[in-house]
Amino acid sequence: MSEIISLSFPDGSKRDYAVGITGAELSQSISRSLGKKAIAYSFDNILYDLADPIITSGVIEIITRDDPRALELIRHDCAHVLAEAVQKLFPDTQVTIGPVIENGFYYDFARKQPFTPNDLIVIEKKMREIITHNKPFTKAVWPREKAKKIFAEKGEFYKVELIDKIPQDQDIKIYFQKDWFDLCRGPHMVSTGQIGNAFKLVKVTGAYWRGDSSNPMLTRIYGIAFANENDLKTYLAMLEEAEKRDHRRLGREMDLFHFQEEGSGMVFWHAKGWKLFQNLVSYMRRRLDDGGYMEVNAPQVLDKSLWEISGHWGWYKENMFKVIPASNDDERIYVLKPMNCPGHVQIFKHGLKSYRDLPIKMAEFGVVHRYEPSGSLHGLMRVRGFTQDDAHIFCMDEQLADECLQINDLILSTYADFGFEEITVKLSTRPEKRVGSDALWDQAESIMADVLKTIEQKSDGRVKTAILPKEGAFYGPKFEYILKDAIGRKWQCGTTQVDFNLPERFGAFYIDRDSRKRQPVMIHRAICGSMERFLGILIENFSGHMPLWFAPHQVVVATITSDADEYARQTTAKLKAAGLIATSDLRNEKINYKVREHSLQKVPIILICGKREAEHGTVNVRRLGSKDQVELLLDELILQLSEEAIPPDIRRANRI
Numbered sequence: 194m195s196e197i198i199s200l201s202f203p204d205g206s207k208r209d210y211a212v213g214i215t216g217a218e219l220s221q222s223i224s225r226s227l228g229k230k231a232i233a234y235s236f237d238n239i240l241y242d243l244a245d246p247i248i249t250s251g252v253i254e255i256i257t258r259d260d261p262r263a264l265e266l267i268r269h270d271c272a273h274v275l276a277e278a279v280q281k282l283f284p285d286t287q288v289t290i291g292p293v294i295e296n297g298f299y300y301d302f303a304r305k306q307p308f309t310p311n312d313l314i315v316i317e318k319k320m321r322e323i324i325t326h327n328k329p330f331t332k333a334v335w336p337r338e339k340a341k342k343i344f345a346e347k348g349e350f351y352k353v354e355l356i357d358k359i360p361q362d363q364d365i366k367i368y369f370q371k372d373w374f375d376l377c378r379g380p381h382m383v384s385t386g387q388i389g390n391a392f393k394l395v396k397v398t399g400a401y402w403r404g405d406s407s408n409p410m411l412t413r414i415y416g417i418a419f420a421n422e423n424d425l426k427t428y429l430a431m432l433e434e435a436e437k438r439d440h441r442r443l444g445r446e447m448d449l450f451h452f453q454e455e456g457s458g459m460v461f462w463h464a465k466g467w468k469l470f471q472n473l474v475s476y477m478r479r480r481l482d483d484g485g486y487m488e489v490n491a492p493q494v495l496d497k498s499l500w501e502i503s504g505h506w507g508w509y510k511e512n513m514f515k516v517i518p519a520s521n522d523d524e525r526i527y528v529l530k531p532m533n534c535p536g537h538v539q540i541f542k543h544g545l546k547s548y549r550d551l552p553i554k555m556a557e558f559g560v561v562h563r564y565e566p567s568g569s570l571h572g573l574m575r576v577r578g579f580t581q582d583d584a585h586i587f588c589m590d591e592q593l594a595d596e597c598l599q600i601n602d603l604i605l606s607t608y609a610d611f612g613f614e615e616i617t618v619k620l621s622t623r624p625e626k627r628v629g630s631d632a633l634w635d636q637a638e639s640i641m642a643d644v645l646k647t648i649e650q651k652s653d654g655r656v657k658t659a660i661l662p663k664e665g666a667f668y669g670p671k672f673e674y675i676l677k678d679a680i681g682r683k684w685q686c687g688t689t690q691v692d693f694n695l696p697e698r699f700g701a702f703y704i705d706r707d708s709r710k711r712q713p714v715m716i717h718r719a720i721c722g723s724m725e726r727f728l729g730i731l732i733e734n735f736s737g738h739m740p741l742w743f744a745p746h747q748v749v750v751a752t753i754t755s756d757a758d759e760y761a762r763q764t765t766a767k768l769k770a771a772g773l774i775a776t777s778d779l780r781n782e783k784i785n786y787k788v789r790e791h792s793l794q795k796v797p798i799i800l801i802c803g804k805r806e807a808e809h810g811t812v813n814v815r816r817l818g819s820k821d822q823v824e825l826l827l828d829e830l831i832l833q834l835s836e837e838a839i840p841p842d843i844r845r846a847n848r849i
Contacts, residue, residue: 278319297417327386458577468745491536573729621664753803760807
């Protein structure tokens with residue numbers, strides 16, 4: 194008599210089956226139509242091939258192509274079809290790795306002649322041919338030495354290296370697409386035909402093998418894939434819009450910043466860009482003052498020993514910049530700070546602290562440096578030198594929940610001031626590699642989970658919440674704040690991280706009510722995160738059309754004829770006296786040329802004046818993005834613009 198297992202289904206029902214029944218057999222036994230639609234199965238929340246046997250009791254769910262979980266399989270299978278298409282078209286190519294990524298997939302290839310964008314058209318056509326043939330995916334488990342021998346004979350030396358990296362206790366799985374095969378952990382759908390046609394190859398770039406610049410350069414082909422054509426079209430439209438909004442292009446047009454090789458990954462801010470940056474700093478500084486923060490500043494360069502105590506040297510030293518003195522007199526190693534927290538602990542430790550002093554809130558617009566691989570640098574979004582709107586709160590255990598809620602209110606109101614209303618807050622819990630006792634993690638995660646519930650309740654459904662298992666920092670759990678921009682992209686910016694570890698490592702303490710030394714809880718908090726990156730997000734979100742209160746250049750007064758030059762100067766002076774950032778354009782150019790130029794530079798307000806306007810004390814107002822012009826009295830307009838240029842936080846404070 195065969196052994197029996199009990200399987201639980203999503204509707205709560207349970208049924209008994211013989212050990213070894215496959216997902217395909219199970220779906221067929223439920224209904225013939227389900228058997229035709231099934232592409233995989235989930236067992237205890239892990240996806241498996243339909244051909245895999247089920248050998249223990251558990252919770253099972255048959256996955257069909259319209260299930261959201263199927264999207265990862267579609268993209269995974271697409272990567273395999275891409276690799277087959279490349280090797281069929283270019284037999285001298287080695288395939289390396291091809292993971293699923295957000296919205297699609299990529300595959301890295303080793304080839305003497307790198308691929309070009311023109312190759313993508315041919316490769317994509319071949320992919321569609323393979324999909325049309327509806328080749329079945331089948332799995333084999335090979336002995337390790339057999340796998341290495343076969344891949345070596347094929348000249349697939351990257352695969353041999355990958356096999357050597359697979360732990361000895363794990364199977365070597367090989368997936369076939371009829372006559373073509375690849376090393377893969379799986380799972381896959383039943384056949385290539387289930388991928389569908391909602392995919393597209395979009396980009397070819399260089400990438401180092403395993404992300405290490407000392408390794409050979411490979412060619413990476415990126416693709417996007419979706420469950421249906423409508424989703425693909427929607428995403429392609431978003432990509433087209435994102436290209437128009439690219440902050441690097443807008444940065445050039447608006448004359449905000451540039452990058453160059455001599456300062457790789459560092460921003461060269463131009464005057465208007467630096468004004469925009471300072472506008473953000475001024476706004477954040479006002480919010481910090483209102484929130485009871487004290488602004489501090491810790492050194493840029495600190496001895497390596499400080500980073501060894503904090504644990505950062507052991508965890509992140511490959512991303513740190515070492516500073517070696519030019520003189521041989523000092524043999525110590527210094528580090529250009531990659532974060533602000535150790536410096537803030539030193540400031541906290543300077544002088545005795547009482548429980549009456551807590552919470553102590555320290556903020557710093559700290560310039561930090563981290564070594565990012567060259568291939569990952571991306572305008573303002575990924576740099577090597579950036580400014581954190583960093584803060585650290587030192588508090589007692591019983592103050593932790595309230596402080597986290599206050600931080601939440603500050604973060605959400607800041608995002609709202611910049612027009613971001615759709616926010617998701619995610620709680621990231623303990624990672625596999627971490628410091629601190631399980632008891633401390635239990636305590637911190639319990640408090641943070643309660644705070645997350647309160648955040649959701651207070652928001653009346655405006656804020657979504659989620660849990661990210663094992664995604665916390667190495668020293669404590671954290672909240673991640675994710676905002677959605679004008680074209681639907683999601684950006685992770687703000688964080689709130691609880692840390693019982695760093696104060697203990699540095700011996701930080703306060704005196705409690707009973708005159709005993711107690712270790713404070715340390716909360717790491719950022720709102721923008723990287724100020725540079727947040728500005729990049731804002732530039733793209735607004736497509737360069739900054740709100741008047743935030744714009745680096747608010748008004749240009751442009752003359753039609755030289756007869757209005759003096760009136761334009763007087764108008765500009767009045768605008769400046771009212772606190773507006775204004776300039777005159779008195780050049781001997783046609784007015785349409787001036788309007789086009791200032792519109793390209795995204796000046797929010799262009800005032801046009803000629804002899805008639807000078808005689809009547811009026812101006813013609815043209816707003817960025819509008820072709821209409823409105824004639825207004827100058828004094829009336831100045832009142833209107835002065836009101837519009839009041840920052841939202843000041844407006845709230847003054848109840849304007």
